Amino acid sequence: MxxxxxxxxxxxxxxxxxxxxxxxxxxxxxxxxxxxxxxxxxxxxxxxxxxxxSQLDAALPIPDTGRVREDLLRFFTTLAQLLGTAQGQALLRLSVERDGTLDDRRLPYWSDRLTRAGAMVRRGVDRGELAPDTDPGLLIEAVSGPLFVRVLLSGAPLDEPLVAGLVDLALDGARPRTG
Amino acid sequence: MxxxxxxxxxxxxxxxxxxxxxxxxxxxxxxxxxxxxxxxxxxxxxxxxxxxxSQLDAALPIPDTGRVREDLLRFFTTLAQLLGTAQGQALLRLSVERDGTLDDRRLPYWSDRLTRAGAMVRRGVDRGELAPDTDPGLLIEAVSGPLFVRVLLSGAPLDEPLVAGLVDLALDGARPRTG
Incomplete structure (x- = not known):
């Protein structure tokens, strides 16, 4: 049933x-x-x-390609696509509604997902691709935050260049890199 | 009146x-x-x-200290403090409610603020502190997004280390810097 x-x-x-x-x-x-x-x-x-x-968890696996940039691009491209669907927007909308009956479950829902996604970052640190003091949760928040905000607040599109731009900013930063 | x-x-x-x-x-x-x-x-x-x-605009000036990191830290620390107040949370809550009477004004409200804040990044590019191809709007979104999401979605605190961590990630990236 x-x-x-x-x-x-x-x-x-x-x-x-x-x-x-x-x-x-x-x-x-x-x-x-x-x-x-x-x-x-x-x-x-x-x-x-x-x-x-249930549907989103099945649709949002954590990739493990051996390269952190590729893992992040795949994960956040899928997340952006899901947030663009009617179901994704409904889940997000339900998550910000304050009706007092859901608080217990929805807060852990998103924080559990972000913690799980941090595994991609931790593997990148272990492989030496990322600095040892990288905060996995912070990096995941910096890329996912703007996606959520575009759906909830600004209505701006979630497209491929946005995801790649956010991932590359989180990996490389805006300061010029020498060498 | x-x-x-x-x-x-x-x-x-x-x-x-x-x-x-x-x-x-x-x-x-x-x-x-x-x-x-x-x-x-x-x-x-x-x-x-x-x-x-009206209140938020007066309380959220765009700093111009001559150094991009300092400008961003000041701006986003103030934003985080404002979002922590009852008024800031009320504005954000009002911004995500879908009642059909506000769409015309609230979408421009947030996008105008983010565009204005991009001036700090553009000055950093002009001074050579940031790479010439830096996208000002994207950088502002990457730092502000997680602040909005914490208020709206996860309820996690907006503290000083969070703001500094997000600014430094956007400036330096998570990959190790040589030299």
Missing amino acids: RGAVLAAVVELLAREGLAGTTVAAVARSAGVHETSVYRRWKTRENLILDALT | RGAVLAAVVELLAREGLAGTTVAAVARSAGVHETSVYRRWKTRENLILDALT
């Missing part, structure tokens, strides 16, 4: 947006009773969050 | 939060008629946005 319900949520979100994704519509579309959905997920917000996080 | 009303908005926001900052409460506190407020600002959202943007 879980798989069918979560698939119905994702599909409804893409077609109807957040407002149209009610428990009643999800239950109808998945062919289950509304009471079963409430028994398992308690609230509509929990249901949507469960569906989106 | 404008000054008294806007001051009342800022003071109410700090004391009562967004929900408590109604047009009625503002008018009462400023000693003016509610209808005068509506005549001038049309909606509560316009009123709050006007008050917050």
Whole structure:
């Protein structure tokens, strides 16, 4: 049942947006009773969050190509693409809404993802590609922050040059490099 | 009248939060008629946005010390402090709410501020402190993005080491520098 319900949520979100994704519509579309959905997920917000996080985790693997720039480019290009979809925007929107029912789960959600992504940076340090005192979390924040802000705040596009520009800035810095 | 009303908005926001900052409460506190407020600002959202943007612009000057690192540290330390106040968080929260009445003004608000802040980077390029192909907007986004995200998404603190870490990463990059 879980798989069918979560698939119905994702599909409804893409077609109807957040407002149209009610428990009643999800239950109808998945062919289950509304009471079963409430028994398992308690609230509509929990249901949507469960569906989106399951989908996003599967869609956002942590690459390990042996080169830090390539790993970061792949990871953040995928993240930018996901944030450009209706599901990604719905998850982000749900994450900033303050309704008091979600705080417990959504804060760990994003910080867990960023901590996991830090593995790419730590491998780069181990290989000597990055300075030994590199802060993995800070580097991940510096590249991901502008992507989130563009979706939430400015509405500016998330394109390929933006991701590459942010990765290269975090790796090389804006000061001229000699040699 | 404008000054008294806007001051009342800022003071109410700090004391009562967004929900408590109604047009009625503002008018009462400023000693003016509610209808005068509506005549001038049309909606509560316009009123709050006007008050917050006026206050923030005055509180967030663009420094010009002659050194790019010092300029960026001062600017983003001030921004982080402002985003830590009740007013700063209210402005940011208002900026991500999707109610259809504000889009016209809030998108230009943040992009105008970021464009203005790019002047610090352009001066650094002119002085030879930064590489000639540095993208001012991208650098500003890479430092400001994580500050916004911490307020909106993760709730993590905006402290001094964070700002310095982001500025130094954007200037020097994570790859080891030789020499």
